[in-house]
Amino acid sequence: MPRTSHWIVRRLSHLDGILLILVLVLLGISLAVVASASGQSPARISGHLINIGLALGVMGVMANVPPHLLSRVGPPLFVAGVVLLIGVALFGEVRNGSRRWLNLGFMAFQPSELLKLALPMTLAWYFQRNEAVLRAKHFLVGGVLLLVPFLLILRQPDLGTAMMLGASGFYLLFFAGLPWKVILGGGALGAAGLPVVWSLMHDYQQRRVLTLFDPSSDPLGAGYHIIQSTIAIGSGGLFGKGWMQGTQSQLDFIPEQTTDFVFAVFGEEFGYVGVILLIGLYLAIVARGLVIAARAPTLFGRLMAATLSLNLFTYAFVNMGMVSGILPVVGVPLPLMSYGGTSMITLLLGMGILMSVATHRQLNKS
Template sequence: MSPWQSIPRSFRRHPVRPPDSGIARRKSIWERLHLDPWLLLMLLVLMAGGLLVLYSASGQRIESVIAQASRFGIALAGMFVLAQLNPSTFLRWAPLAYGVGLAMLLAVEIAGDIGMGAKRWLEIPGVIRFQPSEMMKLGVPLMVAAYLNRCQLPPRFRDIAVCAVIIGVPVVLTAIQPDLGTSLLMAAAATLVVLLAGLSWRLIAFVAALVAAGMPILWMNMHNYQRQRVLTFLDPDSDPLGSGWNIIQSTTAIGSGGVWGKGWLEGTQSQLEFLPERHTDFIIAVLGEEFGLVGMLVLLVLYTLIVSRGLWLAAGSQDTFGRLFAGSIILTFFIYVFVNVGMVSGILPVVGVPLPLVSYGGTSSVTLLAGFGILMSIHAHRRLLSR
């Protein structure tokens, strides 16, 4: 009889573990820094590729690349700082952050800086110029998650009504700037928190019916250029030299790239300046023309991996606030990508949504990486939280 056979079956099924030696597992450097190495690596690869495309899209202006790289540096520093904070800090400061954000949106309405026909920016002369509505893309879902954290889930109708007010006020203040794209993304980010809290399909259908019924009212209150964007989406060739120019040129650029593209810095639509806003909202058309279908697939796969990793981190949260807010952060990132790609390829109306961490812009990059910092914080501190 072998030694193994001499052991009773009960012990075979439930082997006795050796006593704890008292030596704790040594934490890796990433755990001590509260960073997720895989997510960080993918974000760095995305930003590096974005700088490469930006150099071409900006007309080979190295100044634009340096400016964007410096913004990435600031955004990464902010991400690192936020990752060190305990999620309870975000929960505690949510009302103040929301209130300050509302005050800044009101300040934009009163004394905002006008650019490109819209009043969206606040400027401290010689210091900084920023867009408060971008920050509220985090502030509004943060406040909704903090409120629902104190409620019984799934939320009751009264709680949903309170959330609607929390969402509605900053969305309206942003829409009247006018900035329809940002207001819709802000509303989507906060609405995702409510959906993640658990709603019955009946209630979802009821809200969807209300939204559909309110579409005529929304249409009547839209600015002329916003209505024109919707009409152009339905028929871009109706005004090929006017409102349809952006979509026609972007789809032409993407299509002309073929499978392998024309080569870096060799795009005709972008380098000859046929493509408008090529370094911001339509930068993916530059990538499609110069790197072709293969380049666009690589970018989309990278985005998919980032979203998948973010969802995995969010799913590990052990408290209500963490699950709701972390889930909203990564799903909102997915919506950014979906809307921008759909807008440039002509399957969605043009709403002015940048391509995350690729398009030129400072406030958007800081906001996005701040969200990822909070996501890493929620994952790193998940065992320290209690509902």
């Protein structure tokens, strides 16, 4: 029995206390909001609880894996992810006009989710291996490693995931020391290429961008999501209508209110004050992640912790922006709040990596 207790204590010692408390508070809020948004549906609530439980278990396991072992897993995961993305392009299942899933018989799997962690892990491993001799060619290789999965995901089409993957890769390249002249040059080139990007976008993607500027132009079509979500957030006022008292959500005016638009439900029920507190909670998690990054003893740990922290911020910013009508609707869930097992597990895997970097002080730099 003492041996078992000692083993449990050792495993728990790799859970960063501050980060764990912040994550648990956010998950508790998520459970309450999903319960309200689903009309207290037993299936939704139990499903969300199962997703949370599985994701927390995965986070705990990941927190106990030393970073130097994680760094070795990155490249084979990346290769497997790219091969699976090619498989999607050739044999993937089509849903709502998008080819994003591989049907494995017992489940449908989105390989793009695997790349959300495999890409930064691979880039961090690559830059740590070349830490002493970093040159322009290494950043060029890093850019190619980013571009391959980005283009494969973009052609599915899955603009939201492609954007998040691109942001993740950019953050890691930036923290690895990407020169400012390259960043500014790339930004100018990207701005100049916007007309080309616009011409390559699908019709529904163009409609989403145009609807952002005038949702009333298609109030029952492309503009419906933005109109209903902004009505819900605005009607919440300063302190909100109260838990399960939101008219927009309870009368099912908000589309996808347990997933992509769960923030509209939260804003209606808890108001401006609740939204500010929720943003503060996200910023606290990001701040803790950046502190972990600053204290990490290896380049791999620093790059992974900083990138994962900013990834969470980007997810939250993009989701809140699209729900409140300041960004186009791109199908990005609100991190650790939206219903969904795959995104929950992926995000808490990232939190587990953060905890691993924070609590494993003696690291192998190889």
